Amino acid sequence: MTSFSLLRELSSRAVAVADPMLIVPNHLPPRPPGRVVVVGAGKASARMAEAVEAAWGPCEGLVITRYGHARPCQSIEIVEAAHPVPDAAGVAATERMLALLSSLGADDFVLTLISGGASSLLCAPAPGLTLEDKKAINAALLASGAPIGEMNLVRKHLSCVKGGQLAAAAYPASMLCLMISDVPGDEPAIIGSGPTVAEDSASSTARAILDKWKIPVSPQVDAALRESMVVGSADPRLASTENRVIAAPAQSIAAAADMAMAQGCEVVVLGTDLEGEARIVAQEQAQLALRYQAERPAGSPPLLLLSGGELTVTRTGDGSGGPNAEFCLALAIALNGADGIFAIACDTDGVDGAAEIAGAVIGPDTLTKAPAAGVDAKAALLDNDAHSFFAAIEDQVITGPTLTNVNDFRAILIV
Incomplete structure (x- = not known):
């Protein structure tokens, strides 16, 4: 399974365990x-x-x-x-x-x-x-x-x-x-x-x-x-x-963690109820990922950093984007093409901001794909235009309505 495939599977698992058809019957009285x-x-x-x-x-x-x-x-x-x-x-x-x-x-x-x-x-x-x-x-x-x-x-x-x-x-x-x-x-x-x-x-x-x-x-x-x-x-x-x-989000994060460990990953849960400005949290998690990568001995199994919660975007530009796409864009900029680090951020309801887009994925080549697609990462972030950026490089995650909603799902994979 590729890094991107694993991240998408983990996101899908987080959504699946929150399906009301599975959950609601357990809480209904006669x-x-x-x-x-x-x-x-x-x-x-x-x-x-x-x-x-x-x-x-x-x-x-x-x-x-x-x-x-x-x-x-x-x-x-x-x-x-x-x-x-x-x-x-x-x-x-x-x-x-x-x-x-x-x-x-x-x-x-x-x-x-x-x-x-x-x-x-x-x-x-x-x-x-x-x-x-x-x-x-x-x-x-x-x-x-x-x-x-x-x-x-x-x-x-x-x-x-x-x-x-x-x-x-x-x-x-x-x-x-x-x-x-x-x-x-x-x-x-x-x-x-x-x-x-x-x-x-x-x-x-x-x-x-x-x-x-x-x-x-x-x-x-x-x-x-x-x-x-x-x-x-x-x-x-x-x-x-x-x-x-x-x-609740914690249940979905736990299900994703279990799935990742079954695939041979080590897992660190950074929190299931994080709040804050998406681009700032992305910078913090990028620094953390780079530190983990530098400190891990050669031959270590893949490491997954998981988090949930609800981030926010203070809009100063005129672009199209939501907290998850903006998190990914800011994360890619902060990682600056670091080898071996991949990430996904999606809203579990399939709607990031007001757009019918769940979120995005990034990898070491995210920034290098941008010029050929006619977009610039830093300019897109300045204009709150993360959805347009990821659409141009074809790295959006589009699920359609998931029919549940346990907030944001974020995963950073260090291989």
């Missing part, structure tokens, strides 16, 4: 008697709904997923909407979901399915805000380089559905929420902006985050923050809600 309603949102939510009906049979419900990520379900309605910036389809579907939950009583049961992407797909602007207001804030947050936890906290305080409000809408029905984590630390309150999880932060914290990242605040957004409707932990409407994380 189907409750009476009225059962299934709701959810996220890039894996349609696949999760498909798994629920495979176990329980046809169910009443509504799930919102990203365009192109729908799955055939028996009775649960699947609606597609925009990600990472919300659109009218997501707003309309969220309104219908809230109306459906408001019809429930104390004897009813709600199964909620949440995965990464729910923050934009589950969209109900706070009173006084329009969809355009929300889109502007989301776009500014995405371009700012803010970590996902801070982005989602702001989203909660500008919403009628996040920060526990979805669960509150279903009161007095009981609710079980199954979550696939795409956030560092696997904190339920951050996954999808915690629509079923209590939020005790003050709206002033959200305002401070916007100020920190120099994001302009309109009078409408300022007013909405002052009237935030997040649901605190003492609110009795959340007493009958259980939240359960059923898949």
